[in-house]
Amino acid sequence: MEQQNVLHCLSGHLKIQVDIISIDFSDKLPFRLKLPIVKAAIKRGIYFEITYSDLIVDVHQRRQIISNAKLLLDWTQGKNVILSSAAPSVCEVRGPNDVANLASLLGLSMERAKVAISKNCRAF
Numbered sequence: 001m002e003q004q005n006v007l008h009c010l011s012g013h014l015k016i017q018v019d020i021i022s023i024d025f026s027d028k029l030p031f032r033l034k035l036p037i038v039k040a041a042i043k044r045g046i047y048f049e050i051t052y053s054d055l056i057v058d059v060h061q062r063r064q065i066i067s068n069a070k071l072l073l074d075w076t077q078g079k080n081v082i083l084s085s086a087a088p089s090v091c092e093v094r095g096p097n098d099v100a101n102l103a104s105l106l107g108l109s110m111e112r113a114k115v116a117i118s119k120n121c122r123a124f
Helices: 003-010 035-043 053-057 059-076 096-105 110-117
Strands: 020-022 047-051 081-084
Touching (some): 059 081, 096 110
C-alpha cells in the first residue's frame, strides 16, 4: 500500500488493518507527517519501519534520511519503531550494536534502540 494511502487510513477515513508502515525517508516525503496521525497509529498498535542501508551507503540521501527519521523518532520516543536494513546485498548489513549506535545518533536511547532492533521485531 502506498504511503499516502496508509496515512489516509490512519486518519480514520478507512478501516484497513495495517501492521507495519515502512516510509522511504531517502527522498522528500510526498506528504506531511503529522503528530496526531503518528500517535493514532501507535495507539492502534501499528509499527513504523526505518531502514538504515541508504543512510550508510548513499551520502547524498543521508541528510534527508536523518532529518525525517529523527522527526519520527522524536514523536514516537522509540515506541513502535522497527529498525531494519533493507540492504540489497549482505555487505550493507550491519551488526545489532552498530545499528543501535546509529539509532542513538538519531536521538534514541541505547535501551530503546536495542528494543527497536530486537523485541519490536519479535512482536510479529
